[in-house]
Amino acid sequence: MTTPLLPASLWWDGRFWPGYGFVGHPIPDISEMSPRRLPGTLLPGLVDAHVHSGLVDLGTVRAGGIAGVWDLGSAPATVSSLATAAEERKLPKIRYAGPFLTAPGGYPSDRPWAAPGSWREITSPAEGAEAVASTHALGATLIKITAHAGGPRLDPPTMAAIADAAHGLGLEVVVHAEGPGTVRAAYEAGADLLAHTPWTEPLDPGLARACAERMRWISTLDIHGWGTETPERVTAVANLRLFLEYGGSVRYGTDLGNGPLIPGVNPREIRALQAAGLSPTDVLAAMTGPDLTWIPGGLDLDPERFAGSLATARVLDDSVRPRPDVGPTPSDRRCGSPPGSPT
Template sequence: MGDGVIGSVPDSVPEVTLPGVVDRHVHLGLVDRALLADGRVTEVHDLGWDPREVAAWAADPPSGTRVRYAGPFHTAPRGYPTGRSWAPDAAVRHVATPREAAEAVADVVAAGGFAVKVALHAGMPLLPDDVLAALVSAARSAGVPVLVHAEGDGQAQRAIDVGADTLVHVPWTEVLPDEVITRAARMTWISTLGIHDAPGNSAGLERALDNARRFVAAGGRLVYGTDMGNGPTPVGVNEREIEFLGEAGLEGEALRRAVLGPPSAPALAAPLPLPETATDLIAWLRASRRLPRSPR
């Protein structure tokens, strides 16, 4: 089943109105996009796909859902996710020189991408420092953020040190030193903690939660993202992901900002108090209904 409206709310019950959910890490090519129509997730950010395909989905999105997209993964020749069965060839852009980095960023902007996605995966060939720095510099000049998939020892620190704006996963392959966490506090981290919640991966989840808690305590911005399409993730609200945000230390306004969109976003309403904890927010979302957009 999809993530649509559950029943109706009696007119006599006071309602709290809040923006809808924004999932800041999805792969729409790996899910049934139609299940997002008119649900509680009102905006998704696709972080790695064929730019022409995802631009078409953004132009004709599931009803009531805004689609933003980054376009392809930018990686070294033969770098991640080259050769992965789930990644079409056009979802991967190989970048070998600083000049190619500048051209790649210009192509993202021309294709309507809101960000530049970069892959640093230690198990495969890696972007050299000068090419990584060129991607960040070109993106900064173009006014778009750099979002990094950092996997393996030292790769999160590389992203932090080069000035990337966002890590698209809370680091899970290593426990970051406190001084690295402190330097990272200027960034945004997208949670995706739920993808580690599987038998045999408890160590990865524990490392990620430890990094997330210290990042939040240091003042870093942790936001909701599920990596929808990576394994059996639900198409819609991922309640387990919200629970993990609570475990990482988010509550109150910080939790609502992490999960929900800006005040101008499509709105939800529920006959429950303003949610303060992860448990509250899950219950509130379950009870919520979509409100019609105001006429312009």
Template sequence: MPEGTPSTMLPGVVDHHVHLGLVDRELLAGSTVTEVHDLGWDPREAVTWAAAPPSGVRVRYAGPFHTAPGGYPTGRSWAPAAAVRHIASPRAAAEAVADVAAGGGFAIKVALHSGLPLLPDDVLRALVAEAHAAGLPVVVHAEGAGQAERAIDAGADTLVHVPWTETLPDAVIARATHMTWISTFAIHDGPGGSFGLERALDNARMFVAAGGTLVYGTDMGNGPTPVGVNEREIGLLGRVLEGESLLRAVLAPPSALALTAPLPLPETAPDLITWLRAATRLPDATETEPGH
């Protein structure tokens, strides 16, 4: 690099919402993405991904979607049968959580999708209680009127999409500040998606202002999403966050330095996109250390 050009180091990108079974995951090898969280797939396959991940990438997995009999995503062409577990009772909830824990899953994925059969409140609460007793967070796909509120009030830890099907009232936002929300804004791009995107951005702004935690996630595999850094997602996230808050949302913890670029520290979303385009792996960061 030219003499006098600043060089900075940052952690790698963490994508908090992916579906590795729907992409060519080897394209992640050696990229600026150093950790991904698979949020719904056949747990037998997910174990193999974590054991032999793309070079330099840590893979964490939640295992199957937990849903009502017939609930989302049952019957979807993209979802293998083993990626969906039907929960009909609190006892079944306890068994399902035990299986995820035994299989090395890091979280319990729950689906609440209006227009299809929904988990009743007692089963939803049992999933949350059993997960927390096992030391696992509950991450929820909440789609449709009232479903985000149900997840919030059941004590779930994460919404895997910022709510986009409705604008949440202030009182509901105030009850959600213990949570993490995953952005996935860019999935609303395309015909008819702008209303959902603007609702999601408005909900995210209110949530962050109230003290909630917003993180970067792409739903990689949902449509023609890039395998790697999703610059559109970072750009949209920059409409809610900037500076250190943006870096915390997109990157691993500061102790996990993995990247270097001949640029100053980024402060805005365009800065961060430019920085990541120029970034390379540090020589001692070709493999992600577990547990960072």
């Protein structure tokens, strides 16, 4: 059953529609077909493209306005059962990577937070390809490779074999690149995404440009300092700015589970993205995905107030009981050409 919704405003396809927009949204418990009015702004669902579901409470994350997450580091069996139960348990929709594929003894096998099964040691290109196939069979749509300069690393042929096998199965490859030479290794292996904006050293402009032509980066700027200026944050913001100037594409992601981050929409991450050069509309493009998000007080696109406004987001579901349409009030303004029913 779809109840037509008349939100006071709508942000869709990169545009803000003041006055009444119109959206068809499935609300299973409401049987009437009469349109329902909703104060505030409706927009597509907000997605955090880097979380660790074993280290955070995803119910809290969803209550904090996040409709979808990408899990980039959990034991695959655990996260796949969580993904299956997401709707029933009121969790965000979960897209997930398989185990970190790493060299024997490599990152993160030496880290206390890495759950057993959340990494797999790879010793040859053939073993890498086999790991991709078994990860795909578990329902993962991302393959995560680690390239950490502080420990044993996969050699280039093994990284490339993993990426080729992933692409052959329609999976995207996300690389944790940390330390000198690792971004180049990720690029040369054919990575589609970096799990973090590079933060350990300023990136060579030629490499930033090459990355911008082919890769997306997941932002994770707020893990550096959690709101205070640190050298790592300065380097990451500068690298992201360079990547964006060359036309690169960024996804909002926070690395939830890594330190004292905000479980929900993180206004500090949003402000850091703005510091790297994104406009509020660019930030929304980097954050939005499936489903619907609701800003009860209305979305504020003023650059100073935008992050705080977006942090009040709620996932729209059957717990929202909008009023029936009682006709326009004197203060209403209607769009000249409403965008119809984008869902």
